[in-house]
Amino acid sequence: MARLAGQLNHHHVSLSSFHPSGASSSLISSMTQSLESRFPQELVDAIIDAVRDASPSRSDEVKNLSSCSLVARSFLPRTRSHMFYNVTFATAEDIERYHAMCLASPLIPAAARRLGLRSNDTSNVIDNPLLLAILKLANDIQTLVFNQISWDTLPQAVLDTISSYPLTTIMLHDVVIPSIPSFFSFLQNCSTREEIELLLSQTLRVESDGPGEDLTVERMPRDKPLVVKSLVVNCPDTSREAIRAILLSTSSPFNLQNLRSTQFLILPTDGFIADGVGTWPTLTLLRNAIASTNPQMLRSVEAFSLLQRPPSFLLYLPSVEFLSFSLSDYPFNMLGFQPIAVLHWWIDILIHSKSYDLKELKVMAFFWTAESWIISDEALKEWTRLDDVLSSPKYHSLKLVGIHTSHTERIDESAQKEEMISALTASMPGLAKRRVLSIQHKGTLFPGITLPVV
Numbered sequence: 001m002a003r004l005a006g007q008l009n010h011h012h013v014s015l016s017s018f019h020p021s022g023a024s025s026s027l028i029s030s031m032t033q034s035l036e037s038r039f040p041q042e043l044v045d046a047i048i049d050a051v052r053d054a055s056p057s058r059s060d061e062v063k064n065l066s067s068c069s070l071v072a073r074s075f076l077p078r079t080r081s082h083m084f085y086n087v088t089f090a091t092a093e094d095i096e097r098y099h100a101m102c103l104a105s106p107l108i109p110a111a112a113r114r115l116g117l118r119s120n121d122t123s124n125v126i127d128n129p130l131l132l133a134i135l136k137l138a139n140d141i142q143t144l145v146f147n148q149i150s151w152d153t154l155p156q157a158v159l160d161t162i163s164s165y166p167l168t169t170i171m172l173h174d175v176v177i178p179s180i181p182s183f184f185s186f187l188q189n190c191s192t193r194e195e196i197e198l199l200l201s202q203t204l205r206v207e208s209d210g211p212g213e214d215l216t217v218e219r220m221p222r223d224k225p226l227v228v229k230s231l232v233v234n235c236p237d238t239s240r241e242a243i244r245a246i247l248l249s250t251s252s253p254f255n256l257q258n259l260r261s262t263q264f265l266i267l268p269t270d271g272f273i274a275d276g277v278g279t280w281p282t283l284t285l286l287r288n289a290i291a292s293t294n295p296q297m298l299r300s301v302e303a304f305s306l307l308q309r310p311p312s313f314l315l316y317l318p319s320v321e322f323l324s325f326s327l328s329d330y331p332f333n334m335l336g337f338q339p340i341a342v343l344h345w346w347i348d349i350l351i352h353s354k355s356y357d358l359k360e361l362k363v364m365a366f367f368w369t370a371e372s373w374i375i376s377d378e379a380l381k382e383w384t385r386l387d388d389v390l391s392s393p394k395y396h397s398l399k400l401v402g403i404h405t406s407h408t409e410r411i412d413e414s415a416q417k418e419e420m421i422s423a424l425t426a427s428m429p430g431l432a433k434r435r436v437l438s439i440q441h442k443g444t445l446f447p448g449i450t451l452p453v454v
Helices: 002-011 025-038 041-054 058-069 073-083 092-104 129-137 156-162 180-188 237-248 270-275 280-291 339-353 377-390 414-427 429-434
Strands: 086-089 114-118 143-147 169-173 196-201 226-236 261-267 300-305 322-328 360-367 400-407 437-441
Touching: 041 058, 041 073, 058 073, 086 092, 092 129, 129 156, 180 237, 196 237, 226 237, 237 280, 261 280, 280 300, 322 339, 339 360, 339 377, 377 414, 377 429, 400 414, 414 429, 414 437, 429 437
Parallel strands: 086 114, 114 143, 143 169, 169 196, 196 226, 226 261, 261 300, 300 322, 322 360, 360 400, 400 437
Antiparallel strands: none
């Protein structure tokens, strides 16, 4: 990229010069010949990438890429790959429009790499007769997204076609699986690459004809065919049993042995709040998923969950390089939340795991009451304990300890903010001295959390 930047500077390239508005056909022709002869393809591709990255919205991106496609023939391959990379079918009109484009240019479906199928009661795209024809043309799909789908509505011909794709990512978003054996059968027949990314999002439901399987981790075989390198779970607490069935049942084809990154965001439901039910089952699910991995492979763990109190077990994360977790006294501590005890538990995990490869730790601390628990005397002792652990020379790779505090109500807390930052900094002198400590107050609900895009 440095060489490309030098070429850009040498040729005095301005991206605005590629917009064809107001240019005469002779000027465009002259510029086309100049571009074809003077610019190598890698430089043209870098320009188009810069145009895409600088576009503030998807509509602007399409407009700007369309302009790029008119500049020269050498601009077409890259613009086409960006413009038609992502295909989502949510309505019959989407299918008909895309099918017409495919008939006009067979290069369009060849550029598709991400396919989304979305169906509901008012717009069932699955039964559209043109869908299968499109799926056979777009045969290089790498990311497959099922959105608001009931698995039993997918025709076998559709499943057979998409199972031949060279998949690298599978995403289930708001999916119902009436028969999990048929779902697993599809996965086992998939022509995936060596490793995949798996994303489970929103409400998932698995219906079973018989009693649930024993999901103890001791029974998990190590030779399952679908090797998962990255796992994202962003679901309400009500999806917990479905997640367990999909990931950890003995008939599941997912192999977590090479898992290197996991993000667990289990969000509470109204029943969770009303009943005051803790999320130990959620942490048990995370523990069992981690226990199914090779602990030396797992590098990144993000665990967001409203945990009332620490569970009776510890996670084992000996090779983790990035760790993120949340603490909260939600709501107003009426349900007996113990964020300080949970902080103590996470520190115990670092000690128990000897996580000396840790490079970045991010703690998201939420408080609901006017008097924040975050800088109470008891909490400050735990922050000092964290400082003692991470200030050890054994944590020589540590680059950042970020503490993000957030009040859940919109109040004027400028004075409290300064007091909090000052108290936290004073309680962690070792990390402050190493200049790896960052304390910020955020107004967002989930600071630092990146949700998967459907």
